[in-house]
Amino acid sequence: MNDLPVWAVRLREERRSRKWSPKEVSRQLIGAASGRTRAHMPTHESLARMVRTWEAAKHRPSEPYPQLLAQIFEVTEGELFADPPDAADSGEVSEGSLIRKASDGDDDMERRRLLQLAAASAGIGILGASGEPVRQLLDLSLDHGFRSGEEWEMSAADHLYALRTRPPAQVAADLIIDLLTVRRQMEASSPAEVTELQRTLAMLASIHANALTRLGDHGAAVRWWRTGRSAADASGDRELRLLVRAEEAGHGLYGQRAPETVMRLVNNAEQIAGGPSVDLMTTRAKALSLLGKHAEARETLDVLVGLTEKGVRGDSLGFWKENQIYFAQSWVYAGAGDEARAGAARENVLRLTGDYQYKANVALHEALCTVVQGAVDEGVRRAAAVIDPLPVAYRSNHIIETGRMLLRAVPLDQQDRPAIGELREVLAIEATT
Secondary structure, three states, rough: OOEEEHHHHHHHHHHOOOOOOHHHHHHHHHHHOOOOHHHHOOOOHHHHHHHHHHHHOOOOOOOHHHHHHHHHOOHHHHHHHHHOOHHOOOOOHHHHHHHHHEEEEEHHHHHHHHHHHHHHHOOOOOOHHHHHHHHHHHHHHHHHHHHHHHHHHHHHHHHHHHHHHHHHHHHHHHHHHHHHHHHHHHHHOHHHHHHHHHHHHHHHOOOHHHHHHHHHOOOHHHHHHHHHHHHHHOOOOOOHHHHHHHHHHHOOOOOOOHHHHHHHHHHHHHHHOOOOOOOHHHHHHHHHHHOOOOOHHHEEEHHHHHHHHHHOOOOOOOOOHHHHHHHHHHHHHHHOHHHHHHHHHHHHHHOOOOOOHHHHHHHHHHHHHHHHHOOOOHHHHHHHHHHOOOOOOOOOHHHHHHHHHHOOOOOHOOOOHHHHHHHHHOOOOOOOO
């Protein structure tokens, strides 16, 4: 292995400790520069190439970069570029020995960063709210806070419960902490352990994508679905591969993807399954309803009910629940204007779930059915009465998008009715906190 100067390896380790890519370092450098300096800096791509050459020690950073690098890595220029006492004469040490030293010092680096975070948090008054930096420091002193497979499954179950009972922004924030912990544990685990942790990563990434969808952050959600799919595939767990894809397709119906794209996702997942599955069929029925193919949607529901009567169930991990069959029925029958069947399905949903989002959405299905039957003002006012009392933090994208689905069912020649305007105002206030 080639020897590298201490400063070059330090630059690489500082970047890696923050999980930054060279391009992210370039972005940070440009952001830290003054206006005049920034105007003379190269593009992100060129600067990212320079970062790689520095880390390979092809040449040493020249002004203004040493100062900017020290600034973004939150150290002094002397700390970043000074040679250690035992290498002062040559200015170089073995890369392998320094990597071992850096590895031995990873915890110290992590503690330093967390202490900085704790200090900053205390300065703005948020440390007392959760004490998260302190908790992570304690974890570092207690075997890194790593968890067993059973503990991770319980964590996933906790996040699922939170998703059904708490504001999505809170769920997303809590998930980021566990996702970082999984990543850190994977870096310190054996190949066999990493494979098992891929299962955990797939589950948590899917829940995070769900939370982001509820927040209406569709671009980020799609990227997290992709991460969940990749992790599930790496785990080799066929059930989990299907689960992640079914979740992605189902949540795609809420303004994230076109119904035709969702149908493609369902078809692709069914190829892995080797045939239809109950969780994929609920999504297929709802997508057909959105496409106005009400007869096909109802036929799909009939097949779905037939499968469940034979004892076929969804995943064993807690994502899929029986109420989702009745929820799909409520959606499809309401879209077709079949109040009797939609009402029966709605009662079953309310009997089986405490999820605030499901409760709100089946009430919106009832309002949708009223609109489809021709009583536009009554249906629209019912929808506004469902959404308006909800605290803003609980007005998830799933609820807002269901309200928009109702608006799309209003005939074009009635879109200017006063009640429609009132509902549009209610729908404009979405959850962002």
